[in-house]
Amino acid sequence: MKGRVVILDHVGDRAAAALVVDGRLEDLLIDPEGDAPLTGAIYRAIADRPVKGQGGMFVRLPGGLSGFLRQISGIAPGQRIIVQVTGPAEPGKAIPVTTRLLxxxxxxxxxxxxxxxxxxxxxxxxxxxxxxxxxxxxxxxxxxxxxxxxxxxxxxxxxxxxxxxxxxxxxxxxxxxxxxxxGDAELLLDGPDAHDSAWRDWAEPEPDEVAQDAFAELGIWDMIDALRTARVDLPGGGHMMIEPTRALVAIDVNTGPDTSPAAALKANISAARDLPRQLRLRGLGGQVVVDFAPMPKKDRGTLDQVLKAAFRGEGESNLAGWTTLGLYELTRKRDRTPLASLLEGLE
CATH class of the missing domain: 3.30.230.10 (Ribosomal Protein S5; domain 2)
Structure with a gap:
């Protein structure tokens, strides 16, 4: 599969889209199940109550839903405001919203x-x-x-x-x-589904091909199955393990059978280059902690540059840097539902 190919399909009755570049899966969008609000949906909401100590406020949305708004300067309880969904809600938490509309x-x-x-x-x-x-x-x-x-x-x-x-x-x-x-709380503009988002965000550069209902034919399901496992193989025999927990995403990088002096640096560079893609495809965000393969401290500068280049253009990401224990910390905006949740119940 050469060139830039956009594939539009469905997972059950949910819209799904995949972006493949030269045979490698670069992006994947699958709509959430049920009536979960889509990212980008715009509501008329009613300010409810501020949350002391968290710098935010709960807002009432239609259908008994609750949103959490952080920009609350000048907003009083009972006031009607226009808000936009910024990402999926974590289980048991309110939907994140903002008054900074796009x-x-x-x-x-x-x-x-x-x-x-x-x-x-x-x-x-x-x-x-x-x-x-x-x-x-x-x-x-x-x-x-x-x-x-x-x-x-x-x-x-x-x-x-x-x-x-x-x-x-x-x-x-x-x-x-x-x-x-x-009026009361109401949905004013629905968010884009996977097909609309693909049309909107994958237009540049222009795709070489757009395929309909071709996940099975073009091997997309095999690529998705590879994302359901924690292990990601790296060039040279190394691998990394990506394991989300409730609090953070833990990543461990291993050199594999390579015992050369530069084995750790090579494995770490390969992992760093692929890390943004893996987090994007798996729908993972929040706090991310990476345990890179042991290497001399003098090589950290090289890896820092690789990470900065890899995450350039990845949206809201913050590369916090190295801890005293030699771990690397970063944060990535939670802008998607985790892939594992989207695929629950599918064989």
């Missing part, structure tokens, strides 16, 4: 409360940036003063008419939703 589409992101017109830094050509700036100025003319716009990197190869239409659609949607404050 109206995302394939080319444009409208940002209420964050004014300014911005173009992706990945677009380097000055003529292209100038043309996009004109589209942004025209498209946001008449928008609310506090509504901003981000034009995504996919705009570099898109038709100007399509970008302009996308800007207008997101601008008008943002204006309508943010003004809808009257």
């Amino acid at each position: 109206f995302r589409s394939r080319w444009a992101i409208v940002t209420p409360g964050a004014p300014g017109l911005n173009i992706s830094r990945r677009i380097k050509d000055e003529d292209t940036r100038a043309a996009l700036q004109t589209l942004a100025d025209d498209g946001m003319a008449g928008a609310a003063p506090d509504h901003g716009l981000i034009l995504r990197s996919a705009c570099e190869t898109a038709e100007p008419e399509a970008i302009a239409e996308d800007i207008r659609a997101m601008r008008d949607l943002a204006a309508a939703v943010t003004a809808d404050l009257a």
Whole structure:
């Protein structure tokens, strides 16, 4: 399977999508079961009660659901607010929400409360940036003063008419939703399912092929089965074990049969390069602790650079660094339901 291939399928009655690049699974999206809110869903919520010591507030959502909001400055109990789901809820906990809304589409992101017109830094050509700036100025003319716009990197190869239409659609949607404050708690805009997210976020670079209902035919199920085990084999015979617990994700890196002086560094570099992909595919986040294979302290600088490069562009990740025990700590935003939970009950 050469090139960049997007495969759209279903797991039971749930939408699922896979991104494969040159035969390697790079991303995987599967919708949660039941009525669990999708990440990105926008609600009219009612502020409930602040939680002292946690810097947040519970908010009431429709259907008896509860959300937890951290940005509570100026919000009083009983006030109606517009919030967006930022990720899945952990078992027994409220749904994480934010008042910092993002109206995302394939080319444009409208940002209420964050004014300014911005173009992706990945677009380097000055003529292209100038043309996009004109589209942004025209498209946001008449928008609310506090509504901003981000034009995504996919705009570099898109038709100007399509970008302009996308800007207008997101601008008008943002204006309508943010003004809808009257009434009880209500779902105002559902989050994108796996197929919508694939169309929106995997457009750049443009896929070489888009396949429908082809998980079995293209071997995606075999790739998914490999993610159900803790062991990840590394080049050179080493491996790492990825084991999520209630509190954190524990990762252990082993050199395997290689006994050369550079065995530990080679295994650690291989593990570091693959770590963001493995966490993304497995839907793991929160605190991550890595027990790299023992190596001289002088090699830590090299591994630090590899980790920084690997996690660049991975969203909200924080590389905290080394502990006194020689473990490496990092955090990654919990923006997906763990794959193991999504596949429960499937053979």
